[in-house]
Amino acid sequence: MVTLKDIAERAGVSVSLVSGVINDSPYVRMTEATKQKVLDIIEESGYVPNHSARSLKFSRTDVLAVIIPNISDPIFAGLLAGVYAGAEKHGYVVLLGDARELVSGSKLLERIMGHGQVDGTLIRHSATLSNDVISQLAKRRAPVVLMDVSETEDLPWVGLDERKGTARAARHLLSLGHQRIGFLGGEREYPGTQRRIEGVRRELGNAGLSLDEKDIWFGHQEPLEGYATMQRLLASGDLPTGLIVNNVTTATGVLAAAADAGVRVPDDLSLVAYLDYPAAALVRPAITAIDQPLFEVGYHSVELFERIRRGDQCESYTIQSPAPRLIKRNTTRRIGPTLVRRQTG
Amino acid sequence: MVTLKDIAERAGVSVSLVSGVINDSPYVRMTEATKQKVLDIIEESGYVPNHSARSLKFSRTDVLAVIIPNISDPIFAGLLAGVYAGAEKHGYVVLLGDARELVSGSKLLERIMGHGQVDGTLIRHSATLSNDVISQLAKRRAPVVLMDVSETEDLPWVGLDERKGTARAARHLLSLGHQRIGFLGGEREYPGTQRRIEGVRRELGNAGLSLDEKDIWFGHQEPLEGYATMQRLLASGDLPTGLIVNNVTTATGVLAAAADAGVRVPDDLSLVAYLDYPAAALVRPAITAIDQPLFEVGYHSVELFERIRRGDQCESYTIQSPAPRLIKRNTTRRIGPTLVRRQTG
DNA sequence: CTGAAAGCGCTTACAG
DNA sequence: CTGAAAGCGCTTACAG
DSSP: OOOHHHHHHHHTSOHHHHHHHHHTOSSOOOOHHHHHHHHHHHHHHTOOOBHHHHHHHHTOOOEEEEEESOTTOGGGHHHHHHHHHHHHHTTOEEEEEEGGGOOTTOHHHHHHHSBSSOSEEEEEOOTTSOHHHHHHHHHSSSOEEEESOOSOSSSOEEEEOHHHHHHHHHHHHHHTTOOOEEEEOBOTTOHHHHHHHHHHHHHHHHTTOOOOGGGEEOBOSSHHHHHHHHHHHHHHTOOOSEEEESOHHHHHHHHHHHHHTTOOTTTTOEEEEESOOGGGGTSSSOOEEEEOOHHHHHHHHHHHHHHHHTTOOOOOEEEOSSOOEEEOOSSOOOOOTTOOOOOOO | OOOHHHHHHHHTSOHHHHHHHHHTOSSOOOOHHHHHHHHHHHHHHTOOOBHHHHHHHHTOOOEEEEEESOTTOGGGHHHHHHHHHHHHHTTOEEEEEEGGGOOTTOHHHHHHHSBSSOSEEEEEOOTTSOHHHHHHHHHSSSOEEEESOOSOSSSOEEEEOHHHHHHHHHHHHHHTTOOOEEEEOBOTTOHHHHHHHHHHHHHHHHTTOOOOGGGEEOBOSSHHHHHHHHHHHHHHTOOOSEEEESOHHHHHHHHHHHHHTTOOTTTTOEEEEESOOGGGGTSSSOOEEEEOOHHHHHHHHHHHHHHHHTTOOOOOEEEOSSOOEEEOOSSOOOOOTTOOOOOOO
16 A cells, blocks of 8 residues: 555655645645656555545544435435435545444444544434434434434434425315325324324315324335235225325335225325335326425435534524425326225225 | 543553453453453443544454445345345445446545545446446455456456346246247346346247347336337337346336336236346236345355455355246236237337 | 654554 | 553644
């Protein structure tokens, strides 16, 4: 490994001079000739400064730990893209971890808890993550920012207006004449789920309708869980005509369960999923969904982190723009007098 | 930040003693009482060794860079799970990067090219990654291992038997009576694509049939690209009865295109996708696919990396076990005399 | 205009 | 049984 000292020797100058050349230090001055000579030698030797040494000196690693509930769920693709863009902009590199691996004794946990190992941590909270871990992290010196989470006092966050998002979904179904609208998916304990339900409830309330407790079906996010939750709903034999699914990932499973049970979407049941991703356009029927600016959440989370890190005055915030947008595809249709409510179960 | 020195002062001993306690150093001996005292103080102060300092001392960072073509493509989920498992086992943490971000000037590239920034790099090769980057990396001291890539001389790799995999797919279609079998997806220049085609060709050859050049449709991997490639095939108006799709991600798009064109799968066309992932079971029709041990590829890539790093004697290898396995779902059916070849275009 | 020295936090031979 | 010193590769005041 070629070091500063090697370069200095080859150039016949001191290490401080070489360091000065590399960092354009105002303290170190030299003639243009020696500067060029040093630069040439650096170039030809392929010298790259040792990062650990710089980290030690500056107490910064330029790495950002990012924890999401499930690395492979495409629902987080947009969020991650935003994080990566922000990280690149601010000179960070991303240590990506799965919340399910953040267990006691794991290298990952050790790393993000340690000193001088990462500059900070961005977390997309979820039921898989223990509050214990979060509060431990909050005590560390390295800043923690919560992504896609809002209205928490304990830690800084960048979130979405979830109520507005699901309200948009409900408005769409209402405009198609649906009167009995259900909500499926999401964990009961997760605050985001509650806010999403509130959005639906509020919109239905504005229309003089209400969201019946029996039309709320909690469940986990994975497609297979969506399948199972939908099976429970179907088994009840008492279906709403419109269904808002907590998450587009869940919706894939919901659609499969409906198809397997012979419930036709959108003829028998209209469905709109909260949150969108490109693959939703390729399921058949293509999923009507609410698009929210997840990229922005990721990007701004890095921004917020950076401000906290520099000690700037700053506050948590909700990304309001662009507003939740309805992506009309093929899982909803106007309810008509001819719609025959199909009973299953 | 609490350092070794702080602990030493509080305990009234030297830093070397504290270091010795932490590392169970055989050089440093002490009474059980002082050892316990130091341990207590470490515990109560929440001391964690500074990682940058250790990195500098040992010239190892315990971070492994992992580059895949597309972070959000669920096709890589199994591979990543294997990598994460291997990383955890060997005490590494994963710096995950997208090949599309590995462009000149990016922090990510700088990081994996630099000295002492990562202990090594695992790469899943693809057309998006320039050979220039790869060969630059190969010159670095930190080892590079290619994942899911085989038969390359330049760099160590852990791969799959791709020929055997697609041959298995072809055998399935042959057993259902299909005689004209096509291949769709994959980049022409990517060596893996060629091996996959060879597998089909060989199996058809054994059955006295052949793979016609006009039944090979190259294309990119993303679902939308699969959609477009399938549209081209459909527009030709001359369809095979069986189709092997290079990749299950691509297959999602292929199915959507078929559905949109009124081509029924499996009634009009049988389809089997190479490589499997859980979500393939939730598309309707559920995709029949070839399961390959991608988790093992990821896991063994870390193992191979570790051996190289320790200077052990080692060779690239193909994961042969478990063998490619057919996951029968609903996109294939027996061809019969009643099958009416539908012409489109 | 340039170099020697101290120090970031740690570990490891070596003295005592 | 325990401590002082050197050194990992770098940067930054401070001397000359």
